[in-house]
Amino acid sequence: MTTLRKRKTYRMAVLRSLYGAVERNRPEVSGATLRDELRLPDEDLFAACSYLVGEGLITVDWTSHRTPATVSLTHEGIRFMEEEEESAAPTQGDQ
DSSP states (O other), X not given: OOOHXXXXXXXXXXXXXXXXXXXXXXXXXXXXXXXXXXXXOHHHHHHHHHHHHHTTSEEEEEOTTSSEEEEEEOHHHXXXXXXXXXXXXXXXXXX
């Protein structure tokens, strides 16, 4: 069984990968590319994507085998990642 910490790590890895694709003008990523890039087993990728869909952060076109065919960030997902990026950046006083 995957721990809560791992599940959260997998979710953020999916979001980071998709956000990076958006920054490179790739609005969607194939599920196979995402799985290979992140080296996640199908069941963990399914769980991460299902959760993120439920949160409204990504959209997924599913295959008949419960694996993602294509995955993309929603507008809300992009905003979430922008907030993450801003909160991780040092403020002017920290430089």
